[in-house]
Amino acid sequence: MTTRHQERTIYEQVQASPRFQELRKKFRSWTFPMTIAFLAWYLLYVLLSGFARDFMAAKVLGNINVAMIFGLLQFVSTFLIAWAYSRHAAAKLDPLAEELRNEVEGKNS
Amino acid sequence: MNQQALSIVLFLLFVAATLGVTYWASKHTRTAADFYAGGRSFSGVQNGLAIGGDYMSAASFLGIAGMIALYGYDGFLYSIGFLVAWLVALLLVAELMRNSGKFTMADVLAFRMSPRPVRTAAGVSTITVSIFYLLAQMVGAGALVGLLLGIEGEAAKAGTIVVVGLLMIVYVVFGGMKGTTWVQIIKAVLLMGGAGLITLLVLGKYGFNLSGLMGTAAEQSGQADAFLQPGLRYGTEEQGLAGKLDLISLGLALVLGTAGLPHILIRFYTVPNAKEARKSVNWGIGLIGVFYLFTLVLGFGAAALVGSDAIREQNAAGNTAAPQLAQAVGEMILGEIGGTVLLAVISAVAFATILAVVAGLTLASSSSFAHDLYAHVFKRGQVTERQEMVVARIAAFVIGIVSIGLGILAQGLNVAFLVALAFAVAASGNLPAILYSLFWKRFNTTGAVSAIYGGLISAVVLVIFSPVGSGKPTSLFPDANFAWFPLENPGIVSIPLGFLCGYLGTILSKEYNAQKFAEIEVRSLTGAGAEKAISH
Numbered sequence: 001m002t003t004r005h006q007e008r009t010i011y012e013q014v015q016a017s018p019r020f021q022e023l024r025k026k027f028r029s030w031t032f033p034m035t036i037a038f039l040a041w042y043l044l045y046v047l048l049s050g051f052a053r054d055f056m057a058a059k060v061l062g063n064i065n066v067a068m069i070f071g072l073l074q075f076v077s078t079f080l081i082a083w084a085y086s087r088h089a090a091a092k093l094d095p096l097a098e099e100l101r102n103e104v105e106g107k108n109s
Numbered sequence: 110m111n112q113q114a115l116s117i118v119l120f121l122l123f124v125a126a127t128l129g130v131t132y133w134a135s136k137h138t139r140t141a142a143d144f145y146a147g148g149r150s151f152s153g154v155q156n157g158l159a160i161g162g163d164y165m166s167a168a169s170f171l172g173i174a175g176m177i178a179l180y181g182y183d184g185f186l187y188s189i190g191f192l193v194a195w196l197v198a199l200l201l202v203a204e205l206m207r208n209s210g211k212f213t214m215a216d217v218l219a220f221r222m223s224p225r226p227v228r229t230a231a232g233v234s235t236i237t238v239s240i241f242y243l244l245a246q247m248v249g250a251g252a253l254v255g256l257l258l259g260i261e262g263e264a265a266k267a268g269t270i271v272v273v274g275l276l277m278i279v280y281v282v283f284g285g286m287k288g289t290t291w292v293q294i295i296k297a298v299l300l301m302g303g304a305g306l307i308t309l310l311v312l313g314k315y316g317f318n319l320s321g322l323m324g325t326a327a328e329q330s331g332q333a334d335a336f337l338q339p340g341l342r343y344g345t346e347e348q349g350l351a352g353k354l355d356l357i358s359l360g361l362a363l364v365l366g367t368a369g370l371p372h373i374l375i376r377f378y379t380v381p382n383a384k385e386a387r388k389s390v391n392w393g394i395g396l397i398g399v400f401y402l403f404t405l406v407l408g409f410g411a412a413a414l415v416g417s418d419a420i421r422e423q424n425a426a427g428n429t430a431a432p433q434l435a436q437a438v439g440e441m442i443l444g445e446i447g448g449t450v451l452l453a454v455i456s457a458v459a460f461a462t463i464l465a466v467v468a469g470l471t472l473a474s475s476s477s478f479a480h481d482l483y484a485h486v487f488k489r490g491q492v493t494e495r496q497e498m499v500v501a502r503i504a505a506f507v508i509g510i511v512s513i514g515l516g517i518l519a520q521g522l523n524v525a526f527l528v529a530l531a532f533a534v535a536a537s538g539n540l541p542a543i544l545y546s547l548f549w550k551r552f553n554t555t556g557a558v559s560a561i562y563g564g565l566i567s568a569v570v571l572v573i574f575s576p577v578g579s580g581k582p583t584s585l586f587p588d589a590n591f592a593w594f595p596l597e598n599p600g601i602v603s604i605p606l607g608f609l610c611g612y613l614g615t616i617l618s619k620e621y622n623a624q625k626f627a628e629i630e631v632r633s634l635t636g637a638g639a640e641k642a643i644s645h
Contacts, residue, residue, distance in 0.1 A: 011628040014635075023634055028548075031200040039364065042193045046360040049186055049339035050353035057338045062320030063327065067182055067338055074189045075398050081196055082394045086387060089204075094384065097635045104637035 010107050014100055023096040030088050038081055045070050112436075112449045112456075113258050119457035123299070124276065127292045127464070131280050134288035141494040142643055144285035144501060145212035145476050146378040149642040151290060153385040157392020160376050162293030163469040164191075164367075164393070165300060165400055167249055167462045168528050173401070174434075175427025176342060177408020178420055181330060183342035184408050188401040190363030195397065197540075198368040199390045204383035205547050205633035206374060211640050214374045214539065215481040218546050218561075221625030222554040225486050230561040232481035234538050235371040237565060238531045239474035240512065242372070243467055245527035247273065247516030249428070250463045256429055257456040267517045273463060274513035280468040281475065281505040286379060289468045296465035301396065303458040304403040307431070307451065310438045311410035319406075326412035336412070355596045359529060362600030366532030369539030372473035381642035407431050414438060426525070432456055471512075475505035522585055526577045526597065530568065533600045537607035538564025545611050547633055552611070553621045559614025564607025571599035 014020050048056055049067065056067035138144050151159070166172075169191065176184030210216040215231035250273045251266035258265075280288050315322040327336040335341060344353035367373060377386045411420060411430035414437045423429040435455040440448030479501035484492045492500075541560040545552040571594045572578060580590040596602075615621075632638050 009624055009627065011631045011637075012624060014631045014637075015627040020631065020634075024630070027634060035197065035200055038193065038196050042190070042360070042364055043357075045189070046186075046357055050344045050356045053338060053340055057334065059334075062318075063323040063337060064320050065337055068185075068323075071182075071185055071189055074193060075402065078193050078196060078394060079398060082199055082391050085200055086391055089387060093634075097383075100631070100635040101637040104631065104635065 010104055014104055017100075019096060020100055023093065023100065026092045026096070030092075031085070034081060034085070038077065041077060042074065045074055112453050115449065115453035116258060116456040119453055120460045123295070123457060123461045123464075127276075127280065127288075127295060130291040130295070131284035131288040134284035134291065138283075138285045138287055140643065141212070141480075141498055142640070143287060144498050145375070145480065146640075147286035147290050149379060149381055149640060151379045151385075151389075153380055153388025154392055155290070155294060156376060156380050156385070156389035157396065158297045159290045159293040159379070160373070160389055160393035161301070161396035161400070162295075162297035162465045163372060163376060164397060165297070165462065166246060166466040166528075167253065167459055168245065168525075169400075170300065170304065170404065170462055171253065171428045171431050171459060172249075172426070172525075174404045174407040174411065175420070175424070175430040177405060178411035178415070178430035178434075179330075179417055179427040180342035181326070181332065181336035181409075181412070182339050185401075185405050186339055186343065187359075187363075188404060190360050191367070192394070192398050192401055194364045194367035195390060195394045197365060198373070199387065199394065201547070202368045202374070202543060203377045203386045203390045206543070207377045207380065207383045207386040208636045208639045209547075209629050209633040210378060212375070212378060212480045213477050214371050214543070215477065215485075217629075218542050218557055219481075219485070220546065220629045221552075221622045222557050223620075225489070227554055227557045228481040228485045230558045231539075231542070232477045232486070234534065234561050234565050235477035235481070236474045236508075237569075238534050238539070239371060239470045239477075240508070240515075241527045241534070242370075242531040243470040243474075243508075243512045244515055244519060245524050245531075246463055246467050246470070247512055248519050248522075248524045250460075250467075251516060251520060252424075253428055253459060253463075256424060257432060257459065263520060266520055270516040271513055273460075273467060274509050274516070276464055277467045277471050278506055278509035280464070281471045281509070282502045286375075286472060289465075289472050290379060292468055293465045296461045297396065299458050299461050301400060301403075303435075303455055304400060304407065304431075307410070307435050307438060307455065308403040308406045310442055311406050311414070311434070314410075314414075314438065314441065322406070322409050322413060326409040328413075329416050330412050331417065351595045354601060355598050358596050358598035358601035361604055362529060362533040362536050362598055365536035365540055365600075365604060367535070369535035369543060370531070371477060371535075371539070372469045374543075375473055375476060376469075378640070382639065383636050404431075407434055410434050410438070414441070432459065467512075471505050471508055474508050475501050478504040478508070523583055524585075526572065526585075529598055530572050533568040533572070533598060533603060534565050536564075536600055537568045537603035538562070540564075540604075541608040541611045545615070546629070549615070550623070550626050550630075551621050552615050552626075553618050555618035555620070556611045556615030560607050560611030563610025563614075564603055567606045568599045568603040571603060572597075575599070 219227040254269040330336040344356040411434040436448040436452035439451030538561040575594045580592040
């Protein structure tokens with residue numbers, strides 16, 4: 001078991017460390033569900049455009065109908081998710097990543 | 110001075126400026142990292158602009174504005190997939206690629222695999238996707254420039270293709286990534302400025318009342334309220350269920366394709382680190398989002414102020430709607446001279462747009478040829494940096510010449526489908542391979558090769574045997590009928606198939622490299638050992 005331990009590369013050691021596991025969890029638990037969410041939200045929009053045309057045609061304000069609002073909301077959600085991800089990354093991911101990067105590069109040199 | 114002459118003068122100014130930049134870039138391109146990745150020394154903002162310049166093609170600018178002008182809402186629906194797609198790049202791909210790759214997409218895919226088969230597959234896919242996209246742009250350029258300059262005939266179109274092709278060769282061969290990036294930055298500024306100006310003029314004319322603009326557009330289109338609703342272009346009621354499935358298929362390819370487009374992926378290598386890559390994608394999203402909002406106004410504006418009959422008369426696909434609109438609003442607000450000037454400006458912006466995009470595509474395909482196929486597959490890594498750069502430049506020259514030739518040959522063919530096909534291949538072959546590489550421990554050589562070829566081949570084969578290939582007056586081969594796949598867009602089948610091939614290929618092979626996975630996982634998430642920026 002000890003020889004196996006000595007053979008492990010710095011990357012394997014870091015990969016197994018709790019700090020890295022925390023970084024990976026913080027990365028994946030945010031980006032994976034969010035990816036599924038925005039893809040589902042986009043797909044819903046496309047499906048409604050194909051199959052719920054009466055609903056999409058309903059006028060809301062002047063000539064602005066549900067379809068237009070739905071479309072513009074895709075822009076809004078894209079901008080918001082990009083902004084939210086960048087905040088999340090700067091607050092939760094970057095400090096951990098930097099710490100681990102220094103650890104790897106310190107031991108490598 | 111008439112509009113054509115003014116257009117040509119403005120275009121020559123753009124060419125002079127970009128050639129100046131290319132000359133500067135050639136003096137500052139010494140190493141392979143300079144040539145392939147611009148020395149990784151562009152800032153996030155600069156790369157964000159270049160992302161916009163690389164991505165907002167003439168098909169986006171003129172094609173989407175024209176589609177909205179003729180078919181209303183469906184053109185807008187089309188543009189949204191192109192924007193949302195950037196979230197895939199931002200959340201899952203850009204930073205991790207920047208951290209773990211070097212010059213090409215294959216650097217990440219081949220990292221923990223047997224390099225030769227994976228690099229071969231990635232190289233084939235990169236070159237195929239880039240050439241499809243390139244060909245669509247070249248043929249479009251030929252048709253468009255003739256229209257804008259009022260020159261008719263096959264010779265003028267061919268001449269345009271030759272000029273565009275030669276310029277892109279010069280940008281890439283001499284300027285490498287530095288030159289190409291600056292061409293894209295300049296183009297992005299011009300395009301946003303030009304499109305923004307016309308948008309403001311149109312909105313101003315309608316008192317900044319979008320509803321009023323939409324109402325007039327719907328009235329002028331002769332389609333009434335249907336013009337403001339989905340269904341005139343995609344999944345029309347006559348097409349039935351197949352048409353609607355086709356719409357979903359297209360949407361999937363658009364939203365999943367962007368993060369697998371090689372010419373987009375290599376842009377992430379031009380910044381010093383992952384944080385700048387993130388910043389550049391954020392800037393890209395902002396620019397691209399605002400740009401598609403501009404095209405919405407331009408499209409409705411063209412429908413309202415130019416009218417669909419006048420647009421169709423110039424170009425059946427509506428590609429001249431935006432320039433025609435520029436002329437119309439210019440005349441309304443500033444008199445005849447205003448119309449002439451704005452038309453000339455928008456025409457010159459359209460040339461600039463085409464040039465910046467084709468340069469990016471040529472660079473992506475020649476980089477992949479030199480770095481993946483030549484250096485790693487043919488020479489098994491036994492090459493010097495200098496040799497690799499010489500081959501990259503020769504490849505750029507050859508790819509340029511080949512695309513000029515193909516562009517001229519394809520003049521009479523309907524190649525507009527090639528853009529959607531490039532996205533479909535990127536989503537079906539490249540994206541599964543990238544995502545599995547970054548996130549799936551068990552992934553291996555067989556899986557990577559299966560995903561890429563499975564996605565690539567299925568997308569291409571399905572399109573050949575769809576109504577795009579034959580059986581309709583608008584088909585590539587209108588006189589034959591060998592179509593058996595009912596949808597024009599293959600994504601709904603080929604994307605799941607690409608992911609499935611990658612999965613099956615992986616589990617059917619015992620190979621996997623836990624040590625290398627640890628390395629790519631730690632590197633991609635932390636940036637440890639990432640390629641550094643170089644300064645001269």
